[in-house]
Amino acid sequence: MDDAEFCQIWRNFAKLIEENREYLNSLDAAIGDADHGTNMARGMAKAIESCDGANGGLRETSKAIAMAMLSTVGGASGALWGSGLLKLSASLPETRSCSEREFVESVDAFVTSVHDRGKANLGDKTMLDVFLPARDRLNAGVAAGESLLMLANELVGETAAWAANTKDLIALKGRAAYLGERSRGHVDPGAFSSSLWFKSLNQALEGKRA
Amino acid sequence: MKKLINSVDRVVEEALDGLVVAFPHYLSRIPNSHVLARAVPKASGKVGIVSGGGSGHEPAHGGYVGFGMLDAAVAGEVFTSPTPDQVLTGIKAADHGAGVLLVVKNYTGDVMNFDIAREMAEAEGIATAAVTVNDDVAVEDSLYTSGRRGIAGTVFVHKIAGALAEQGASLDQVVAAANGVIANLASMGFAFESCTVPAAGKATFELASDEMEMGIGIHGEPGTHRMKVEGASELTSYLLGKIVADLEITPDDRVVAMVNGMGATPLLELAVMANEVAHQATGAGFILEQVFLGEFMTSLEMAGASLTLLRVDETRLELLRSACDTPALRQGVRIG
Structure with missing residues (x-):
C-alpha cells in the first residue's frame, strides 16, 4: 500500500461520512445526542485537508490524520479515533509504502488502542462490534496469505452486517448505556460509521485495481 | 428551527466571544482556542481548577470562571466534549505552579478527552488530578456500564473546590474535598x-x-x-x-x-x-x-x-457560602 492509496481510504471515508451525516445523526438521536454524523463529518473534512498537505511517508501522513481527528471531532469518537490512529501511525513505517501485512498490523494497533481506552468488549454495542471481528478476520487472512483486496471485499458485507446486528444489543458502554433496555432496537451509530471505513478501504483498493 | 444564531458552524465561536464582550472584567479568551480563562489570573502557588464539557449548558462552564471558582473553562461543540488539545490549553491557563484539578462530568467522551489531555500535561511537567462527577441517580450504576452521569450538582463541586483552592490548599486537599462533595x-x-x-x-x-x-x-x-x-x-x-x-x-x-x-x-x-x-x-x-x-x-x-x-457539614457549608465572584455566581462580595 502506498501513501496515495492510503489517503484515498480517508477521502472515501470522508465522502461516505458526509453522505451518511444525517443518517448517523438520526441513529445517534435515538440512543445518544444526535451529533455523531456532524462530529465525524467535521473531523474527516479536516483530516483529508491534512492528507492533502502531507508529503512525507505513511507515518507522517497518518499522524496528521490522527491529530486532525483528535483535535476536531470531540466526544468519545474523537478520543477513540484520534488516539487509536496515533497508535496506527506509530506502527506504520516512515516510508511512502508498506506491505499488506504491515498495514494490517497498523489496523491491529488501532483496534488495540480503542479497546484499551474505551474498555468496551464485543457485544457492548459500540464501534468495537465491527472492529474487533474485522481485526481478527484481517489478522487470520493475512497470516493465511490471503490478499488485502479479497479480505476488504469480504469485509464490506461482513462489517455492514455486524453493524446492523448491534440493533439487537443492549448498550453497555458509551452514552447509550444509560438507556439500558431502551437502547435495544437501534443500530449503534459508532458501529455503523466504522463499517463505512471498511467500505472506504475496499473502494480505495479497488480503485488501484481499476 | 428558530434560533438566534448566524450559522450553525459558528455558534460556539461567536458565543464565546460574546461572553467576553459581556464580562470583560472576568473572562479572557485564550487566542485560537475554546478556552475562557480568568481575566485576572489567581496568585501563583495556588491550585488551578479547570472544568468544561460540551456547549449548550450555559451558564456552565464559562460562567463559573472567576474568583472562588474556576480558573479556566473549556468548551466543546454543542453537547460534545472538548478535544484534548483544548483541554490542555485550559490546563496551561490554570497552572500557577501548584497543580491543576480537572472537574469532569462522567460521560465517556469527557472522561477520555480529559484523560488524554492529562497525559499530555504530565508530559509537559504539569501536575494534574481529576475528579469525576456522577450525581445523576436516574441511571443505574453498574460495574458493566459507564456509571452514572454528571449533571447540575457539578456546580457545587466547582464552588467548594474553587473556594478551597483560593484559600491556598494543596492539590491533594482540593481533590479530597471535591471527592467529599461527590460522595454526598x-x-x-x-x-x-x-x-x-x-x-x-x-x-x-x-x-x-x-x-x-x-x-x-x-x-x-x-x-x-x-x-x-x-x-x-x-x-x-x-x-x-x-x-x-x-x-x-x-x-x-x-x-x-x-x-x-x-x-x-x-x-x-x-x-x-x-x-x-x-x-x-x-x-x-x-x-x-x-x-x-x-x-x-x-x-x-x-x-x-x-x-x-x-x-453538608460545617466545613462544606462554609466553603459553599464563602465569597465568589463569577459571571454566573456572585455571593459575599463587597463592592467598594
Missing part, C-alpha cells in the same frame, strides 16, 4: 419538552402534550421512562424520594438543595418547586440549610428542571 451529592431531572441541537435542526425527541420524560440527561438523551405530566408537589416528591434514598439521608442530616432550570422553564415555576422542596424537607425531618434557585446547568432550550441535594 445526588441529582435527578425531568423534561417537559426536548431541546433542538443547532446542528441537528430538529428536536432530539418528541413528547405528547400531556407527556414528560423522567430522569432526563443534560444532553437531551432520554431518561428512565415516560409518564403523564404531574404537578410540582408530585414531581418534587418523586425526585426527592430517589435522591434521599440514594444519599441515605436521615432526619437531622443537613443538606443544601439546588433547583435548576433546564433552559425553558420559568423562574416562577422553579420557585414553586423550591417551595415544595422546603415543605417536603420539613416533613421528612432533615435540615435544609439553603436552596440555590435558578439556571445553573441548562440543556439549550429544554423545558424541565433538576433537583440536587448535597449533604
Whole structure:
C-alpha cells in the first residue's frame, strides 16, 4: 500500500461520512445526542485537508490524520479515533509504502488502542462490534496469505452486517448505556460509521485495481 | 428551527466571544482556542481548577470562571466534549505552579478527552488530578456500564473546590474535598419538552402534550421512562424520594438543595418547586440549610428542571457560602 492509496481510504471515508451525516445523526438521536454524523463529518473534512498537505511517508501522513481527528471531532469518537490512529501511525513505517501485512498490523494497533481506552468488549454495542471481528478476520487472512483486496471485499458485507446486528444489543458502554433496555432496537451509530471505513478501504483498493 | 444564531458552524465561536464582550472584567479568551480563562489570573502557588464539557449548558462552564471558582473553562461543540488539545490549553491557563484539578462530568467522551489531555500535561511537567462527577441517580450504576452521569450538582463541586483552592490548599486537599462533595451529592431531572441541537435542526425527541420524560440527561438523551405530566408537589416528591434514598439521608442530616432550570422553564415555576422542596424537607425531618434557585446547568432550550441535594457539614457549608465572584455566581462580595 502506498501513501496515495492510503489517503484515498480517508477521502472515501470522508465522502461516505458526509453522505451518511444525517443518517448517523438520526441513529445517534435515538440512543445518544444526535451529533455523531456532524462530529465525524467535521473531523474527516479536516483530516483529508491534512492528507492533502502531507508529503512525507505513511507515518507522517497518518499522524496528521490522527491529530486532525483528535483535535476536531470531540466526544468519545474523537478520543477513540484520534488516539487509536496515533497508535496506527506509530506502527506504520516512515516510508511512502508498506506491505499488506504491515498495514494490517497498523489496523491491529488501532483496534488495540480503542479497546484499551474505551474498555468496551464485543457485544457492548459500540464501534468495537465491527472492529474487533474485522481485526481478527484481517489478522487470520493475512497470516493465511490471503490478499488485502479479497479480505476488504469480504469485509464490506461482513462489517455492514455486524453493524446492523448491534440493533439487537443492549448498550453497555458509551452514552447509550444509560438507556439500558431502551437502547435495544437501534443500530449503534459508532458501529455503523466504522463499517463505512471498511467500505472506504475496499473502494480505495479497488480503485488501484481499476 | 428558530434560533438566534448566524450559522450553525459558528455558534460556539461567536458565543464565546460574546461572553467576553459581556464580562470583560472576568473572562479572557485564550487566542485560537475554546478556552475562557480568568481575566485576572489567581496568585501563583495556588491550585488551578479547570472544568468544561460540551456547549449548550450555559451558564456552565464559562460562567463559573472567576474568583472562588474556576480558573479556566473549556468548551466543546454543542453537547460534545472538548478535544484534548483544548483541554490542555485550559490546563496551561490554570497552572500557577501548584497543580491543576480537572472537574469532569462522567460521560465517556469527557472522561477520555480529559484523560488524554492529562497525559499530555504530565508530559509537559504539569501536575494534574481529576475528579469525576456522577450525581445523576436516574441511571443505574453498574460495574458493566459507564456509571452514572454528571449533571447540575457539578456546580457545587466547582464552588467548594474553587473556594478551597483560593484559600491556598494543596492539590491533594482540593481533590479530597471535591471527592467529599461527590460522595454526598445526588441529582435527578425531568423534561417537559426536548431541546433542538443547532446542528441537528430538529428536536432530539418528541413528547405528547400531556407527556414528560423522567430522569432526563443534560444532553437531551432520554431518561428512565415516560409518564403523564404531574404537578410540582408530585414531581418534587418523586425526585426527592430517589435522591434521599440514594444519599441515605436521615432526619437531622443537613443538606443544601439546588433547583435548576433546564433552559425553558420559568423562574416562577422553579420557585414553586423550591417551595415544595422546603415543605417536603420539613416533613421528612432533615435540615435544609439553603436552596440555590435558578439556571445553573441548562440543556439549550429544554423545558424541565433538576433537583440536587448535597449533604453538608460545617466545613462544606462554609466553603459553599464563602465569597465568589463569577459571571454566573456572585455571593459575599463587597463592592467598594
